Amino acid sequence: GQQVMQIPQYQHVQEGEDFTTYCNSSTTLSNIQWYKQRPGGHPVFLIQLVKSGEVKKQKRLTFQFGEAKKNSSLHITATQTTDVGTYFCAGHSGNTPLVFGKGTRLSVIA
Amino acid sequence: DAGVTQSPTHLIKTRGQQVTLRCSPISGHKSVSWYQQVLGQGPQFIFQYYEKEERGRGNFPDRFSARQFPNYSSELNVNALLLGDSALYLCASSSGGNTDTQYFGPGTRLTVL
Numbered sequence: 380g381q382q383v384m385q386i387p388q389y390q391h392v393q394e395g396e397d398f399t400t401y402c403n404s405s406t407t408l409s410n411i412q413w414y415k416q417r418p419g420g421h422p423v424f425l426i427q428l429v430k431s432g433e434v435k436k437q438k439r440l441t442f443q444f445g446e447a448k449k450n451s452s453l454h455i456t457a458t459q460t461t462d463v464g465t466y467f468c469a470g471h472s473g474n475t476p477l478v479f480g481k482g483t484r485l486s487v488i489a
Numbered sequence: 490d491a492g493v494t495q496s497p498t499h500l501i502k503t504r505g506q507q508v509t510l511r512c513s514p515i516s517g518h519k520s521v522s523w524y525q526q527v528l529g530q531g532p533q534f535i536f537q538y539y540e541k542e543e544r545g546r547g548n549f550p551d552r553f554s555a556r557q558f559p560n561y562s563s564e565l566n567v568n569a570l571l572l573g574d575s576a577l578y579l580c581a582s583s584s585g586g587n588t589d590t591q592y593f594g595p596g597t598r599l600t601v602l
Contacts, residue, residue, distance in 0.1 A: 381546075383531075412590065421579060421593045422532060467531050469591075476522070476545045477591060479531030 380474045381406045384386050385480035398455040400483035402468035410453040411444055411451045417464040417481070425466075456464075458487050491516070493582050493594035501600045502570050504553040509600070510565045510597045514582030522591060523555055524579040532579055532593075536538045538563055539585055567599075 382405040390399050402411065410429045414422035426435055428451060430446035435442045441454045453470055465482040472478070494513045514521050520539040524532035530559050534547040538557035557563045561582075567574055577596045583589035 412591075414591075417586040421577075421596050422591075424590050424592065427590060432599070469531070476537060476547060479524075481529075481531050 380480050381470075383468060383470055383473055383478050383480040385468060385483050387483055387487070388481065389484045391486045392458050394460060395457050398458050398462070398485055400453050400466050400468075400485075402451040402453075402470075402480055404449045404470050404472070404478075406449070406472040408448050409473060411448075411468055411470045413442060413451075413476070414467045414469065414479075415454055415464050416467065419441065420464075424468060456483075458485070460487050460489055463487050492501065493580055493592055495578075495580050495594040497597060498595065499598045499600075499601065503602050504570055504572060506570050506601075507566065507568045508570060508599060509565050510567075510578050510580075510599075511562065512580030512582075512594060513562045514580075515592055518582040518584055518592070519561055520583045520585045520589070521561065522562070522581045522583070523565045524593075525549075526577040526579055526596070528576075535565070536579055540559070570601045573600050575599060 385401045397445045404465045413425040416422045433444040439456045443452045466486045467482045469477045469479040496511045521536040522537040526532045536555040537545040541557045552568045553563045579596045580594045581591035
């Protein structure tokens, strides 16, 4: 079945440093979604990418969808303590249910 | 507008017992999905319901069942609980399309002793 893998599993950064998490799917995706889950919280939708090669920005966050629609990345510029949490990618392949990666846990040291 | 609500927030059960979790979607959303999130993992799809019909089922045993009511709220039932069923159970609502954004509720933390 479809698998979605994320690396790294953990990332510790100094406040102000950049952060990137990568997502790879075993199958071509119809779309990819990114969610953020704060410690003790629930996943909160960040963005959805649909087109091959698509790039979207939300303030300090930049999301990319690969040309082959099998990989994606999330880059945060100049991290802040409010960025702490686990970032999940999740994708649909055809009509399949949403499959989540295991997430990347980001810690930001002030 | 109120977001997705779930009840109860926490639950402690013993092995072999049965549990019912409840979810109310965002007003106007007709689809509800259930996910299981084990500590340190991403949410894993259990069920999706749309207009009271089961639209999808994940790789979970028959001990797991769900239903959706005419007001689009939903219940997840788990029978014969096992220790491994301990997890955060998340409900997500969407407007209906299979690839729609999922709006998650706060979850129900189930502990099986």
